[in-house]
Amino acid sequence: MQNKVIAMILAGGKGTRLESLTKKTAKPAVSFAAKYRIIDFPLSNCANSGINVVGVLIQYESTELDSYIGNGEKWGLNGVHCIMSTLAPRQTEQGANWYKGTADAIAQNIDFLDNNNPKYVVILSGDHIYKTTYNEMINLHEKSKADATISVIEVDPKEASRFGIMAVDKNDVITEFQEKPKVPKSNLASMGVYVFTWEVLRKYLIEDMAKTDSDHDFGKNIIPTMLNDGRKLQAYRFKGYWRDVGTLASLHEANMDIALDKLELNLYDQDASNRIYTQDTSGLPQYVGKNGSITRSIATQGAVILGHVDSSVISSGVVIEGGAEIKRCVIMENAKIRRGAVIHNAIIAPEVEIKENEKINVDGEEVVLVDNGWGNK
Amino acid sequence: MKKVIGICNLHDDPHLGLLTESRPCGAVTFLGRYGLIDFTLSNFSNSGIEKVYVLVKSGILQMRNHIGNGSIWTNNTKTGFIKLLINEKGLFSPKFNTDIANIKLNLPIDEIDFECAVIAPSFMLTSIDYGPIIKSHIESKADITVVYSHLASTDAEYINCDRLKINKDNKISKIDTNFGKTSEADISLESFVITKKALKKLIADSAKVSEMFNLRQMISYYVNEDILDIRAYQFEGYVVPMLDFDHYVKNSFELLNYESRRQLFLEDWPIYTTTHNTPPTLYGKTAEVKNSFIANGSVIKGKVENSIISREVLVEKGAEIKNCIIFTKSEIGKDVKMEYVVTDKKVKINTTKELNGSVEKMLYIHQGAKI
Numbered sequence: 001m002q003n004k005v006i007a008m009i010l011a012g013g014k015g016t017r018l019e020s021l022t023k024k025t026a027k028p029a030v031s032f033a034a035k036y037r038i039i040d041f042p043l044s045n046c047a048n049s050g051i052n053v054v055g056v057l058i059q060y061e062s063t064e065l066d067s068y069i070g071n072g073e074k075w076g077l078n079g080v081h082c083i084m085s086t087l088a089p090r091q092t093e094q095g096a097n098w099y100k101g102t103a104d105a106i107a108q109n110i111d112f113l114d115n116n117n118p119k120y121v122v123i124l125s126g127d128h129i130y131k132t133t134y135n136e137m138i139n140l141h142e143k144s145k146a147d148a149t150i151s152v153i154e155v156d157p158k159e160a161s162r163f164g165i166m167a168v169d170k171n172d173v174i175t176e177f178q179e180k181p182k183v184p185k186s187n188l189a190s191m192g193v194y195v196f197t198w199e200v201l202r203k204y205l206i207e208d209m210a211k212t213d214s215d216h217d218f219g220k221n222i223i224p225t226m227l228n229d230g231r232k233l234q235a236y237r238f239k240g241y242w243r244d245v246g247t248l249a250s251l252h253e254a255n256m257d258i259a260l261d262k263l264e265l266n267l268y269d270q271d272a273s274n275r276i277y278t279q280d281t282s283g284l285p286q287y288v289g290k291n292g293s294i295t296r297s298i299a300t301q302g303a304v305i306l307g308h309v310d311s312s313v314i315s316s317g318v319v320i321e322g323g324a325e326i327k328r329c330v331i332m333e334n335a336k337i338r339r340g341a342v343i344h345n346a347i348i349a350p351e352v353e354i355k356e357n358e359k360i361n362v363d364g365e366e367v368v369l370v371d372n373g374w375g376n377k
Numbered sequence: 378m379k380k381v382i383g384i385c386n387l388h389d390d391p392h393l394g395l396l397t398e399s400r401p402c403g404a405v406t407f408l409g410r411y412g413l414i415d416f417t418l419s420n421f422s423n424s425g426i427e428k429v430y431v432l433v434k435s436g437i438l439q440m441r442n443h444i445g446n447g448s449i450w451t452n453n454t455k456t457g458f459i460k461l462l463i464n465e466k467g468l469f470s471p472k473f474n475t476d477i478a479n480i481k482l483n484l485p486i487d488e489i490d491f492e493c494a495v496i497a498p499s500f501m502l503t504s505i506d507y508g509p510i511i512k513s514h515i516e517s518k519a520d521i522t523v524v525y526s527h528l529a530s531t532d533a534e535y536i537n538c539d540r541l542k543i544n545k546d547n548k549i550s551k552i553d554t555n556f557g558k559t560s561e562a563d564i565s566l567e568s569f570v571i572t573k574k575a576l577k578k579l580i581a582d583s584a585k586v587s588e589m590f591n592l593r594q595m596i597s598y599y600v601n602e603d604i605l606d607i608r609a610y611q612f613e614g615y616v617v618p619m620l621d622f623d624h625y626v627k628n629s630f631e632l633l634n635y636e637s638r639r640q641l642f643l644e645d646w647p648i649y650t651t652t653h654n655t656p657p658t659l660y661g662k663t664a665e666v667k668n669s670f671i672a673n674g675s676v677i678k679g680k681v682e683n684s685i686i687s688r689e690v691l692v693e694k695g696a697e698i699k700n701c702i703i704f705t706k707s708e709i710g711k712d713v714k715m716e717y718v719v720t721d722k723k724v725k726i727n728t729t730k731e732l733n734g735s736v737e738k739m740l741y742i743h744q745g746a747k748i
Contacts, residue, residue: 033656033657034657035656035657035673259659261659261661267656267657268656268659268674268676272653272654275654275655275656276654276656277654278654280449280652282647282648282649282650283647284408284410284638284642284670285408285409285410285670285671285672285673285685285686286658286670286671286672286673287633287669287670287671288666288667288668288669288671289667289668290667290668291667292666292667293665293666293667294660294664294666295660295661295662295663295664295665296660296661296662296664297659297660298656298657298658298659298660299657299658299660299671300657300658300673301410301672301673313657
């Protein structure tokens with residue numbers, strides 16, 4: 001039986017720019033918006049799109065992520081037609097090879113894809129924050145009879161030189177691909193979200209595997225090669241909120257976007273079957289004390305707020321003691337902020353304890369990460 | 378705990394005023410995110426009791442909706458389960474719709490492999506580990522162990538609850554009703570450990586004694602007639618009794634206090650409940666929250682004080698909520714001022730700008746009302 005679509009989520013990379021947050025865990029497992037982990041977003045998107053077969057490519061510090069994904073139940077991906085598989089590099093008759101790049105990771109799992117025999121493969125990144133369904137993009141791919149469809153987002157022309165830029169014709173068919181161009185020919189940036197016709201992608205993956213001078217990367221190798229071969233590459237214009245949270249600054253900013261309710265990413269959908277799903281935690285509903293206050297923020301169950309919180313993200317099990325002042329902070333799970341501490345513009349790693357009256361980054365412009373050795377164990 | 382089954386008995390549940398008009402007591406929202414039955418189910422789960430039967434008197438649909446397939450409380454979902462049992466014919470003759478009739482019809486005691494059963498109601502909220510109680514029961518070789526609490530203020534509280542008279546060796550010599558004659562008493566928590574043999578005998582005897590008798594009454598009968606070996610076990614933890622609507626309100630507000638809260642919610646004793654995939658609560662610029670519980674999915678833009686806000690509640694800018702309990706998916710509109718109000722689910726308050734109950738008489742707004 002052919003499952004028409006399989007989604008493959010790339011979650012194997014080392015998120016070096018998140019410093020200690022990813023020292024002992026993969027980036028997609030990092031906490032986001034109080035109660036989620038980054039990978040909840042692409043996984044929930046797959047679930048809400050009706051995609052039943054999902055493979056998650058894991059490699060770097062994958063233990064926590066692997067346990068978290070489990071049988072896919074958190075996102076409902078444990079149903080009768082579902083297959084939820086974490087795919088780590090494995091030994092074969094050919095040897096034992098780590099994933100050398102995004103395309104190599106998929107190439108080493110050709111067996112998994114062949115066994116599930118899809119018509120189309122959706123390639124996603126495990127560390128993007130966005131809420132969407134992929135059906136429109138897949139329909140466009142099918143209708144336009146493209147070999148690959150690339151999701152693109154309009155960026156500020158001044159910023160375009162930071163991205164992989166796609167130039168398109170009047171039908172949004174891609175005519176040229178420029179990697180971080182000095183003179184961009186359009187302002188459509190590739191999001192690293194692709195739909196491929198499996199038959200076609202399979203050929204290119206096998207070819208690419210044999211090349212010794214390739215980075216085995218979708219953006220750098222597979223896409224340009226397909227373009228040069230005259231394959232039809234279709235652009236899909238993505239509309240809505242989308243963030244790549246690869247740096248501390250962008251992780252902080254994306255958290256602030258939710259807390260300050262910029263209404264760009266709607267988590268508050270009335271339709272409960274169209275939400276971002278995550279692991280549930282047991283715990284009392286958040287409690288705000290007699291002398292506490294919380295404004296322009298988001299908080300989740302298990303949080304105890306006895307101090308003053310503004311423009312912040314308070315995760316589960318966090319305790320903000322009396323007299324503490326939190327402004328523009330992301331406080332991750334189970335951190336404890338003791339009496340009178342003042343913290344501005346910071347990310348506090350999970351389990352961290354900030355001592356009484358400690359002052360951190362007061363009026364600081366740049367985001368700091370406080371981990372007090374967490375992540376170095 | 379391979380040879381112990383759990384029985385959550387909802388037949389004896391009290392009425393909580395208008396809250397239980399459209400739902401059974403076990404399904405009543407508590408502290409913004411729990412159902413009252415969550416404590417009993419979590420106690421079973423944390424005690425290692427994996428096979429659980431819920432004796433439903435009525436309202437099986439609401440119980441099913443709340444419990445789902447029970448996997449939240451079950452450890453191994455193949456060997457463990459939560460089964461809902463109802464005597465449908467009993468709905469037509471309420472006086473005969475007893476827990477005993479339900480067990481007779483739906484629980485094939487002979488076919489189930491167990492040594493003893495733990496029977497607990499949903500309305501006595503506790504965090505209780507049945508492990509030591511079962512051990513004590515087996516060691517004492519008793520037929521039935523009644524779990525009780527030594528309570529104060531029984532001249533004003535726990536009226537009409539079962540009162541125990543306990544001899545040496547913890548044997549119960551008498552069970553009668555607390556009419557408030559003493560300021561302290563040993564009050565039954567309506568939780569029992571009963572051996573398979575004793576349960577079988579009780580079910581068989583009930584037909585001879587009275588078909589209208591329930592488990593509680595049969596046990597009292599046995600004690601007062603000195604039949605079987607019935608002992609008492611003292612539970613020394615915190616008890617929150619939901620005996621009526623006033624208790625529900627009073628006890629809910631009481632748990633806003635840290636001292637009370639930390640005695641009911643213990644650190645290594647999680648109380649599980651169904652997830653509704655709600656996003657974190659969003660607080661706007663004008664949010665002013667003091668001494669309150671706020672459940673997830675809510676959007677708070679107004680003032681909330683000394684209150685309990687359930688999931689997905691919207692409190693608009695200018696709204697002022699004091700000493701209220703707001704159930705799921707309700708909306709408190711702009712500039713609405715309310716004090717001492719309990720709103721059921723999906724209540725929308727926009728046009729009426731002032732609602733005032735009093736501490737003695739909370740104003741109750743029924744489910745789905747548009748005011």
